[in-house]
Amino acid sequence: MRDCKIVSRKFELPNSHTLEVSKAHGGYKTLEKLREHSPLEIIDIIKASNLRGKGGGGAPAGEKWELMPQNSLKPSFLAVNCDESEPGTFKDRQIITKDPHLLIEGILITCYAIRAKHAYIYIRGEYKQFQDILQGAIDEAYEDGLLKECDITVHRGAGAYICGEKSALLESMEGKRGHPRLKPKQKEPEWFFDNPTLVNNVETIATVPFIVQNGADAYRAFGTEQSPGTLLFSMSGHVQKPGVYEAEFGTSMMEYIRHFGGGVKGGKKLKAVIPGGVSCGVLTAEECENLTLDYEALRCMRSSLGTGGMILMDEDTDMVVALKNILEFYHEESCGQCTPCREGTGWSDKLVAKILEKKGTKEDLNKLLEIADTMNGKTICVFAPAASAVIVDFMRKFRDEFEAKL
Amino acid sequence: MSEMIDIIVDSQSYKVQNGSLLIDLLIKEKIKVPYFCYHESLGADGNCRMCMVEIEGQKRPQIACDTFIKPGMIIRSKGENIEKVRTDILELELINHPVDCPICDQAGECSLQEFYMEYGLHDSKISISEKVKHSKHLDLGSNVMLDQERCVLCARCTRFTDKITYTHELGIIGRGDEAKVTTMPGRKLDNPYAMNVVDLCPVGALTSKDFRFAQRVWFLQTVDSICHGCAKGCNIYIDHNKIKYQDDVIYRFRPRRNDNVNGFFICDAGRLSYKQLQENRLESAILNGEKITQMQAIAKAKELLAKHKENITVVIDANLYTEEIEAILAFAKELNAKVCSPKEVYRDESFKDDMLRSSNRAANYKTIERLNIDTKEPDSSSLILNFNHPQDFEATSVINFLTHNRLSLGLSLPIAAYSENEGTLTNEDGFTQKCEKAIFKNVPIPTIIEHLIRLRR
Numbered sequence: 083m084r085d086c087k088i089v090s091r092k093f094e095l096p097n098s099h100t101l102e103v104s105k106a107h108g109g110y111k112t113l114e115k116l117r118e119h120s121p122l123e124i125i126d127i128i129k130a131s132n133l134r135g136k137g138g139g140g141a142p143a144g145e146k147w148e149l150m151p152q153n154s155l156k157p158s159f160l161a162v163n164c165d166e167s168e169p170g171t172f173k174d175r176q177i178i179t180k181d182p183h184l185l186i187e188g189i190l191i192t193c194y195a196i197r198a199k200h201a202y203i204y205i206r207g208e209y210k211q212f213q214d215i216l217q218g219a220i221d222e223a224y225e226d227g228l229l230k231e232c233d234i235t236v237h238r239g240a241g242a243y244i245c246g247e248k249s250a251l252l253e254s255m256e257g258k259r260g261h262p263r264l265k266p267k268q269k270e271p272e273w274f275f276d277n278p279t280l281v282n283n284v285e286t287i288a289t290v291p292f293i294v295q296n297g298a299d300a301y302r303a304f305g306t307e308q309s310p311g312t313l314l315f316s317m318s319g320h321v322q323k324p325g326v327y328e329a330e331f332g333t334s335m336m337e338y339i340r341h342f343g344g345g346v347k348g349g350k351k352l353k354a355v356i357p358g359g360v361s362c363g364v365l366t367a368e369e370c371e372n373l374t375l376d377y378e379a380l381r382c383m384r385s386s387l388g389t390g391g392m393i394l395m396d397e398d399t400d401m402v403v404a405l406k407n408i409l410e411f412y413h414e415e416s417c418g419q420c421t422p423c424r425e426g427t428g429w430s431d432k433l434v435a436k437i438l439e440k441k442g443t444k445e446d447l448n449k450l451l452e453i454a455d456t457m458n459g460k461t462i463c464v465f466a467p468a469a470s471a472v473i474v475d476f477m478r479k480f481r482d483e484f485e486a487k488l
Numbered sequence: 489m490s491e492m493i494d495i496i497v498d499s500q501s502y503k504v505q506n507g508s509l510l511i512d513l514l515i516k517e518k519i520k521v522p523y524f525c526y527h528e529s530l531g532a533d534g535n536c537r538m539c540m541v542e543i544e545g546q547k548r549p550q551i552a553c554d555t556f557i558k559p560g561m562i563i564r565s566k567g568e569n570i571e572k573v574r575t576d577i578l579e580l581e582l583i584n585h586p587v588d589c590p591i592c593d594q595a596g597e598c599s600l601q602e603f604y605m606e607y608g609l610h611d612s613k614i615s616i617s618e619k620v621k622h623s624k625h626l627d628l629g630s631n632v633m634l635d636q637e638r639c640v641l642c643a644r645c646t647r648f649t650d651k652i653t654y655t656h657e658l659g660i661i662g663r664g665d666e667a668k669v670t671t672m673p674g675r676k677l678d679n680p681y682a683m684n685v686v687d688l689c690p691v692g693a694l695t696s697k698d699f700r701f702a703q704r705v706w707f708l709q710t711v712d713s714i715c716h717g718c719a720k721g722c723n724i725y726i727d728h729n730k731i732k733y734q735d736d737v738i739y740r741f742r743p744r745r746n747d748n749v750n751g752f753f754i755c756d757a758g759r760l761s762y763k764q765l766q767e768n769r770l771e772s773a774i775l776n777g778e779k780i781t782q783m784q785a786i787a788k789a790k791e792l793l794a795k796h797k798e799n800i801t802v803v804i805d806a807n808l809y810t811e812e813i814e815a816i817l818a819f820a821k822e823l824n825a826k827v828c829s830p831k832e833v834y835r836d837e838s839f840k841d842d843m844l845r846s847s848n849r850a851a852n853y854k855t856i857e858r859l860n861i862d863t864k865e866p867d868s869s870s871l872i873l874n875f876n877h878p879q880d881f882e883a884t885s886v887i888n889f890l891t892h893n894r895l896s897l898g899l900s901l902p903i904a905a906y907s908e909n910e911g912t913l914t915n916e917d918g919f920t921q922k923c924e925k926a927i928f929k930n931v932p933i934p935t936i937i938e939h940l941i942r943l944r945r
């Protein structure tokens with residue numbers, strides 16, 4: 083497997099989170115030549131690299147940057163999404179603790195390109211100790227005079243998963259309840275207090291310095307045509323060595339699991355993998371056999387790559403229990419504004435609980451699918467459709483385990 | 489203004505403004521689509537997901553409250569597919585609802601009940617004990633009670649305090665099926681328009697402490713009227729009922745939409761002013777503190793009019809109907825009397841705000857101005873005829889025509905209140921509006937015009 087450390091290059095260095103170590107290993111180098119490019123040229127480089135958003139959706143970053151007005155009368159903002167709350171996903175915290183200066187460097191480049199003078203980092207409430215490290219790095223950068231033209235403010239969330247959804251994140255930053263907003267009808271930026279705003283994931287922004295430093299082609303040298311570059315893939319669950327390991331898109335999933343993760347824990351047989359955080363459709367071991375880790379391959383499997391946080395489940399896993407675990411999460415985290423989601427996540431959780439108590443009936447299984455259908459495609463954000471897909475996939479692929487409990 | 493275009497809804501063509509909201513068209517054309525969260529005064533929030541329609545060319549059903557009309561759109565609001573979608577969402581809406589309609593004040597005017605009859609009619613799939621429990625009677629303040637279990641979380645009430653009054657007392661806390669409406673910590677619902685949330689609430693979650701348990705809404709009769717609380721002239725409904733063997737009683741005022749005047753709302757002071765129409769009313773004629781009959785009173789009044797041929801002043805309340813004011817003016821002319829309507833009493837700067845409430849607390853003040861009636865205090869007179877003006881006046885003799893008991897000497901004759909009579913008012917912005925007669929009392933109190941006729945005989 084090819085070594086391809088773009089974002090995690092400095093992770094292993096002692097005190098990698100300090101400015102001194104960062105600078106000694108090439109940190110902030112891009113800033114020296116940044117002004118040789120116009121903001122639009124930077125956006126062109128990002129577009130040419132086809133950098134795709136690493137927060138789960140995989141949307142081309144350059145196209146989003148391009149939506150930001152270059153001559154706005156209102157101030158523009160960058161909001162860096164560090165809400166990272168999807169079960170199975172724990173990559174962004176590696177960046178903010180192991181190489182926060184890489185993120186800051188990326189923020190400075192991005193703000194230059196979109197003409198923003200202020201960036202916010204919205205950080206998950208539970209990440210207090212990681213926030214302290216990040217804040218330490220920002221303080222160092224201020225002292226060093228790096229943030230003369232651009233301010234960075236860390237905004238701590240209050241512990242709601244839904245605040246990772248970009249519009250809910252901005253509502254939350256505005257001091258309101260984290261409710262996703264209705265989607266705009268045309269392509270436009272996000273809005274923070276009615277000011278044009280770009281929302282990108284931590285890792286997306288942390289990838290920017292490499293691309294600007296080495297050029298779009300250097301980035302495209304990794305990965306596949308449509309999914310170029312690398313991702314901080316991660317593994318959790320029944321795996322020998324859980325953790326975060328950067329790899330290029332298009333890597334074979336099983337090879338990745340063997341190479342970095344040392345295979346399934348205890349040498350057991352693999353039963354299923356949820357490929358990129360719980361919102362991505364579950365895959366059986368057979369389906370994973372020849373699978374590659376890129377957006378297109380997973381879309382073909384009617385799942386998605388998400389954040390690349392794989393959850394492995396071995397042969398002894400009770401899939402009904404696993405589904406219950408995930409549904410508890412959705413039940414707890416639905417923001418509660420859309421009726422199908424607010425009521426559907428709770429009801430489906432209760433139905434699976436009933437099945438686990440061996441009180442379920444065939445009718446309950448049908449009801450579960452019916453609820454899933456009502457949750458799909460009828461809500462403001464994709465939280466409910468994700469929950470719906472989880473239910474449908476578990477029941478479609480492991481129906482016998484559910485029926486055995488009736 | 490954008491151009492008018494054609495679209496098709498349920499095979500019928502409509503002319504609409506390009507870019508306008510689909511749900512507004514559906515509401516206007518009375519094309520029935522269920523909805524909770526949209527309200528014309530609050531805009532779209534898109535949370536209830538009930539207003540789904542099918543739009544040709546779109547894979548999934550879309551919410552009408554967030555669909556902007558484009559030329560050539562073909563929309564289906566009916567049909568098996570879309571009705572199934574609504575039924576399914578409604579079933580979820582009801583899953584944690586207590587279904588306590590028999591004891592709910594909203595029953596009969598509840599959107600949820602209505603939609604259930606239309607799209608639901610399914611048996612409950614979950615037992616009462618499994619439902620999420622919340623508080624059933626929270627006193628939010630300002631006469632508003634909240635039953636969190638009945639709430640459908642449409643956020644109309646919270647959007648009202650956020651976007652209309654900017655007072656931000658209400659909010660939603662908790663996530664998922666634990667989400668509930670409540671007041672901000674340490675605060676009460678407390679603003680001069682608070683009770684409008686009761687009308688906005690599509691279900692029985694918010695009820696008025698003043699009205700709850702008083703009447704079943706289907707017994708109430710509704711009449712169009714105008715609030716007399718100030719010169720704004722907010723349009724209202726008077727909801728009243730006459731129970732057998734008892735008198736006709738007003739149970740509540742509700743705002744009546746008028747985009748030129750009050751929009752969708754009224755203030756709480758105006759809403760509760762119905763009480764004054766039924767409290768402390770002067771019901772029989774009084775002479776120097778002693779009750780006398782109507783006949784005796786008219787005779788006494790005629791005697792006083794004959795005695796004081798000169799130096800008579802007629803004082804008019806600026807809340808009377810235009811028809812009454814004009815009749816009084818004609819009568820005053822016959823008596824050769826001076827006429828005035830002292831205005832100072834109506835000024836109340838503390839009442840004024842930048843929403844609806846006016847510092848001028850006389851409902852028909854504009855008419856007093858139009859008819860050039862003197863607004864200064866009366867000069868000393870030998871006889872004063874006071875037509876319900878709030879001040880008391882001194883003169884050799886006084887004849888009062890009053891709706892309410894007062895500690896005034898001389899002769900007082902009872903008159904019908906505005907709810908017991910019909911007439912027109914002109915508000916401070918110049919809109920002339922009509923009030924219908926709402927109340928038919930068992931023993932009717934004469935109107936001013938009836939009194940004037942008798943006095944002339």
Ligand SMILES: Cc1cc2nc3c(=O)[nH]c(=O)nc-3n(C[C@H](O)[C@H](O)[C@H](O)COP(=O)(O)O)c2cc1C
Pocket residue numbers: 134135136137138139140141143163164165166167168243244245246247248249281282283284286287463464465
């Ligand atoms: C329910 C939900 C939760 C999300 N949580 C996160 C999150 O924790 N972190 C994140 O970067 N993006 C999250 N997203 C995606 C964001 O909405 C947004 O697309 C992303 O931050 C954009 O950045 P990117 O294009 O760089 O990926 C979430 C989306 C949804 C629907």
Ligand code: SF4
Pocket residue numbers: 244261262415416417418419420421423424461462463464465466467
């Ligand atoms: S789908 Fe669920 S999480 Fe998303 S906005 Fe609606 S209620 Fe909130």
Ligand code: SF4
Pocket residue numbers: 638639640641642643644645646669688689690691693694
């Ligand atoms: S209390 Fe009524 S108005 Fe407020 S959110 Fe609940 S249902 Fe809507």
Ligand code: FES
Pocket residue numbers: 522523524525526533534535536537538539551552553554
């Ligand atoms: S009225 Fe459209 S979603 Fe509620």
